[in-house]
Amino acid sequence: MFRYLPILLAVVLFSCKSGEKLYNQGRYGDAVEAFVKKLQRRPQDATSLQLLPKAYEAAMDYHESRAKQALASNNDLKWEAVRTEYRAMQALYNAIRSSPAANSVVKPKDYSTAITGAQENAAEARYARGIQLLDEGDKYSARQAYEEFNAALRLAPNYKDAEQLREQAFQMGLVNVVVSEIDVRSPYFQFSADQFRDALVRNLEQRRINSFVKFYDERYVRGDRDFRPDQYMEMRFYDFVVGQTYVDRSQREVSKKIAVPGNKKDSVVYITVKATLFITRKTVASSGVLDYRITDVGNNRVLRQNRVPGSFTWQNQFGTYRGDERALSDEDKKLMGGRDIPPPPPQDLFLELTRPIYDRLAGELQSFYNQY
Incomplete structure (x- = not known):
């Protein structure tokens, strides 16, 4: 226990000196709290008992002066500044009341009623x-x-x-934004386009881009006579090609030196093995451009317009070989293990090409509506 005594004494001395230091620096509110903490540990501390009343009086003069200055101003929000000062004085009241020794030399003023009135x-x-x-x-x-x-x-x-x-x-x-049905010019892809629009509306709502901007699916508000949209976002796909198939056939020669047993016992000889690879690469390219336009319903003014491109390429490779299988690399063997498979259906390809469009569009809309 005695080995901790020097540390305890150092803490006490530092607390006392820090209170005096704060007081001398004119930080009277902080000094009050430091002196109170010291008196909670050492109720008879002479320095704290002597300086605490002075620090409290100086702190009260400071906050009272600021409160009066705020009250004399023409600022509409002056009562919030007054409340801040009253709260600071109430904190000093609470601190002093927590220590009997501090309370014996200072009778602090209770500002709780004044704070309520200021609020x-x-x-x-x-x-x-x-x-x-x-x-x-x-x-x-x-x-x-x-x-x-x-x-x-x-x-x-x-x-x-x-x-x-x-x-x-x-x-x-609120700014009510109606998102239109998407014109894709082909009924074959209308269902996929509706899925794109549904996902976009949900995402925009979940992102909470702006609490005063709300997005609606056109289908759900079309018959509501009481609904008043502020903006209309129209979307249309242009120049889209889904399922453009390309087939590329190629062949190449491969060879490899390998070790094989020789005629003599434990002997090894190296021979070159060869094979011819026949590779078929099937590529299905899809691309499109989404045009979107945001219009103010009140004055029919175009607020924003842009075109967002997107693309998706599906690819499948497979092959056969003629010759020695040992000439094939590991990658070649994977190709040989492949097979001719049909590409995804056009609706799936359409959804894939819209993914990059979706991401960029959502980002542009977030940037646009952040200003509201």
Whole structure:
């Protein structure tokens, strides 16, 4: 136990010196907390008992002055600054009350009621700003109003009807984007195109690109008379070719030196073995370009337009050989083990070529709607 005594004494001395140092640096609030911690360990510490009242008075003067300065300003949000100062003084009150020795030399002021009043006033200021913004009647102001009502509720939960007004502001600030059915010019691929569109709408919703932007599948809102879209995103595939097949046949000679037993016992001789490979490479190339355009429904203005290319190549190789199998490499043997298989059906090829289109389109839309 005694071996830890020097360490304990060093901690105590450091605590005392650190409190004095903070006080001398003008960091009165930190000094109060340091002195209180010291008195919790050593209630009779003379330095802490002497400097704590001075540090507390100086800290109170500082925060009271800042609170009065904030109150005298014309800033709509001054009560939030006042609350910050009151909270700082309340923290000093709580610290001193936690130590009987500190409480014996300082009678701290309780600011809990003042904090409640400041929060109510701060919430009212945010609420009033929200009402004013909501009266502007445009989407941008509605989104700002939403943030103001949100701030009011953080300051004072259940404040007046701020929760209902926040929801109203949210609905007013929403940008409803209808994603059209995709024109692919060929009914054969319509089902695959619908799958592409369904996946895109789901992904855009899951990404939560912007809380004030919501995407809808055209099929599900077409008959809703109460629904009012703000933007319309039209998509169309151009110049797409699915299942263009190419067959390439080639042959090549291969050879390899191998060791074989000689005529004499335990002897080895090297011979060259040869084979001719006949390779068939079947390639099915698919490509296409998706044109998309986002239009403002109110004024029919094009907000964004671009074309996104995509491609997919399916390939199968197989072969036969004539000659000595020992001349084949491991890769050659894999080709020889292959077989002629049919390519995927056109619908699957269409989905594959849309994957790179999908990824790029989703990225472009996220970048575009991040500005809202």
